[in-house]
Amino acid sequence: MIRLIGVEKKLGGQPVLQGIDLSIPVGKLTTIIGRSGEGKSVLLKHMIGLMQPDRGEVWVGDVEISRLSGTRLNDVRKQFAMLFQGAALFDSLSVFENVAFPLREKLHMKGPAVARRVEEKLEEVGLAEMGHKFPAELSGGMRKRAGLARALVMEPEIILFDEPTTGLDPLMAKSIHDLIVTMHRRFGFTAVMVSHEIPEIFAISDWVAMLRKGKIAAMATVAEFQRTTDPEIHEFISVGGTVALPGSLVG
Amino acid sequence: MTNVIEQLGAWVVIRVREMGRMLLFVLSACAWLVRPPFRFHQIMKQLHFLGYRSTFVVVLTAGFTGMVLALQGYYTLRKFGSEGLLGSAVALSMIRELGPVLAALMVTARAGSAMTAEIGIMRITEQIDALDTMAINPLQYLVSPKLVAGVIGVPLLVAIFDVVGIYGGSLVGVDLLGVSEGAYWNSIESAVEWKDVYGGILKSISFGLIVSWVCCYKGFYTRQSAEGLGSATTEAVVLSSVLILVGDYFLTSVLL
Numbered sequence: 001m002i003r004l005i006g007v008e009k010k011l012g013g014q015p016v017l018q019g020i021d022l023s024i025p026v027g028k029l030t031t032i033i034g035r036s037g038e039g040k041s042v043l044l045k046h047m048i049g050l051m052q053p054d055r056g057e058v059w060v061g062d063v064e065i066s067r068l069s070g071t072r073l074n075d076v077r078k079q080f081a082m083l084f085q086g087a088a089l090f091d092s093l094s095v096f097e098n099v100a101f102p103l104r105e106k107l108h109m110k111g112p113a114v115a116r117r118v119e120e121k122l123e124e125v126g127l128a129e130m131g132h133k134f135p136a137e138l139s140g141g142m143r144k145r146a147g148l149a150r151a152l153v154m155e156p157e158i159i160l161f162d163e164p165t166t167g168l169d170p171l172m173a174k175s176i177h178d179l180i181v182t183m184h185r186r187f188g189f190t191a192v193m194v195s196h197e198i199p200e201i202f203a204i205s206d207w208v209a210m211l212r213k214g215k216i217a218a219m220a221t222v223a224e225f226q227r228t229t230d231p232e233i234h235e236f237i238s239v240g241g242t243v244a245l246p247g248s249l250v251g
Numbered sequence: 252m253t254n255v256i257e258q259l260g261a262w263v264v265i266r267v268r269e270m271g272r273m274l275l276f277v278l279s280a281c282a283w284l285v286r287p288p289f290r291f292h293q294i295m296k297q298l299h300f301l302g303y304r305s306t307f308v309v310v311l312t313a314g315f316t317g318m319v320l321a322l323q324g325y326y327t328l329r330k331f332g333s334e335g336l337l338g339s340a341v342a343l344s345m346i347r348e349l350g351p352v353l354a355a356l357m358v359t360a361r362a363g364s365a366m367t368a369e370i371g372i373m374r375i376t377e378q379i380d381a382l383d384t385m386a387i388n389p390l391q392y393l394v395s396p397k398l399v400a401g402v403i404g405v406p407l408l409v410a411i412f413d414v415v416g417i418y419g420g421s422l423v424g425v426d427l428l429g430v431s432e433g434a435y436w437n438s439i440e441s442a443v444e445w446k447d448v449y450g451g452i453l454k455s456i457s458f459g460l461i462v463s464w465v466c467c468y469k470g471f472y473t474r475q476s477a478e479g480l481g482s483a484t485t486e487a488v489v490l491s492s493v494l495i496l497v498g499d500y501f502l503t504s505v506l507l
Contacts (some may be wrong), residue, residue: 050380074386081384088381091372102385105288154385 001026001158001190002047007056007066008214009042016042018214020056029184029191031201034211035236040194041085043211044160047192048080049073060158078106081156085163087147089135095122095146096131102154121149125179141172145179152183161193165200173197177204198237202226210236276390276471277464280398283391293396301362301397301463302404306411308357313412316349317341317419324420325428334428338435339442341420342413346443346451350413351405352499355458358405359491363466366397367487370470371480379471394467398460405459406452413451450506457502458495465491 007020016039024030024047032040045051046058049065058066060076068076089098099118103109109117122128125145135143144164151159161180165173177197181204184191195201202208202222209219210233218225218233228234324340370393373379382389417439424430469487473480 045380048384050383070388074388077384077386082381084377084381086376088377090378090381091376102387105387106385 001061002192003057003059004043004046005057005059007043007046007053007058009039009046009051009053011042015214017046017053020046020211020214020216022209022216022219024190024192025207026190027188028206029181029193029204030207030209031193031195031205032209032211033195033198033201033236036196038211039214040211041162044082044162044192044194048077048082048160078154079157080160081151081154081158082160083144083147083151083162083164085166087135087143089143089146089150091135093134094131095127095133095135095138095149098135098146099131099149099153102150106154117153118149121153122146124152124183125149139172140167141176144168144176148176148179148183152187155187156189158190158192161191161195163194163196165195165197174200177201180204202237272472273464273468276394276468277398277460280390280394280467283388284395284399286391290392290396293392294399297396297400298404300365301358301400302407305358305361305404305408308361309354309408309412310415312353312357313345313350313415314419316353316412317345317416317421318423320344320349320416321420321423321428325424325430334424334430335434336438336442337420337424337430338417339438341424342417342439342443343447345413345416345420346447348499348503350409350416351451351454351458352495354409354412355405355455355462355495356492358401358408358459359462359466359488359495363462363491364484364488366463366466367470367473367484368480370394370467371473371483374471374473375475375477375480389471394471397467398463401459401463402456403459405462406455409451409455446506450502453506454499454502457498461494461498462491465494 002022002024004020004022007017008015009017020043022043032043034040042051046053046066047060049058049068053066056066057064060079063076065073065076089095090101093101096118099121100114103114103117118131119128122131125148127142127145127149130138130142130146135146138146148164164180165176168176177200180191180193183189193201193205202225205222207219208222208225210217210225212232218228218230220228225233226237228237320341321337324337325334328334328336328340370379373393379389379393382392421432421435425432425435466487469483469490473483
């Protein structure tokens with residue numbers, strides 16, 4: 001569904017992406033890993049057209065989006081939702097209004113239909129009684145949950161997760177991961193996640209891709225990925241403790 | 252020497268590019284205004300913020316500006332035995348120059364800086380990207396209503412400024428310094444012409460556009476840091492104020 005072909009991008013004169021070739025499997029949860037500053041979030045932003053590549057192509061279905069803008073790009077974006085690192089909730093709106101926002105703006109829904117759908121999503125992410133609160137009154141984990149509810153409310157085909165557990169304690173990070181997996185299984189969307197959380201991501205992902213020096217160094221299923229003989233990848237995932245993980249936690 | 256020319260050339264290129272980007276920014280925001288969905292609620296919200304909530308500071312500034320103008324004018328005109336012209340001096344100064352300029356500067360300080368900060372924070376915290384991912388154009392949602400609010404709100408504030416300033420002048424000139432009330436108001440009636448009012452309205456519309464345009468632009472393209480946001484807010488206020496004063500000169504020279 002999403003394909004990147006030879007994508008190159010420089011930021012401030014520095015090459016960040018140097019020929020990315022990547023296909024995201026439909027309906028699967030694919031996680032992109034890599035060291036800090038390798039350009040994982042930049043890569044994610046290319047998939048939804050928030051950034052345009054200097055070279056290369058980005059395909060969503062049968063549409064090449066890297067040169068699209070305006071209404072045509074917005075038409076493609078209707079298939080997407082994105083959970084940002086800081087959740088990116090609108091701080092002038094309550095949690096309820098945040099989740100209702102895309103329904104009102106894009107589907108022009110009003111009244112009880114909006115309330116029903118928003119409350120349903122808030123309940124799914126465990127924020128049933130929190131609709132009246134403002135983002136500033138929420139903890140980091142609750143903000144991520146509210147962001148996830150907003151991402152889910154339009155029932156998109158693809159959801160992008162940009163480091164969804166950054167800044168959370170291990171228990172909260174686990175609960176967000178569990179929530180993502182539960183929602184992914186229930187709704188069957190294609191998920192692309194950028195994360196540092198090794199080894200946890202090996203327990204929840206279907207596919208793992210590693211970004212190294214601006215290129216995709218490897219992309220494989222979790223089991224294949226862990227059997228890698230590439231010393232750098234091995235070192236990267238070993239530091240996270242994956243190699244020592246019990247089998248039950250892997251895949 | 253070559254180095255200096257190189258640096259100068261680079262500076263010019265950066266400025267020209269920035270000006271081009273600013274122009275495209277405002278043209279795009281205007282184009283999005285006439286495309287559905289029409290955001291009437293957003294426009295009213297921005298009018299309330301920029302207009303209604305600036306009223307107090309505008310009234311305060313206008314009152315004291317009129318009062319000091321009357322005080323200065325009275326002692327100057329008395330030297331020529333023309334105290335009776337005080338009303339026209341105050342009214343013409345207010346309507347032609349001080350009303351549009353000072354009201355726009357007050358709006359820049361109160362609402363313009365807040366616009367830059369609001370949009371800048373939205374940029375830094377990825378709220379603008381979030382709008383994009385929802386297929387909602389951020390220019391249409393955030394910027395266009397603020398442009399409309401500036402173009403409508405500033406002229407209304409200028410009208411209030413002018414009226415309060417003239418009454419402030421009357422308070423000092425008539426009630427404190429003893430100028431005849433009839434002379435004060437009659438001189439206004441005979442001196443102020445439609446073209447003065449028209450010029451003031453034209454200026455206030457232009458200044459309203461400048462404030463919203465510059466302040467939204469600086470917030471929209473703020474650098475991704477707290478320091479960047481601080482600089483953007485300062486730049487927005489300074490650039491808006493300078494453009495208002497420069498624009499005032501050129502508009503006056505055209506209108507006179």
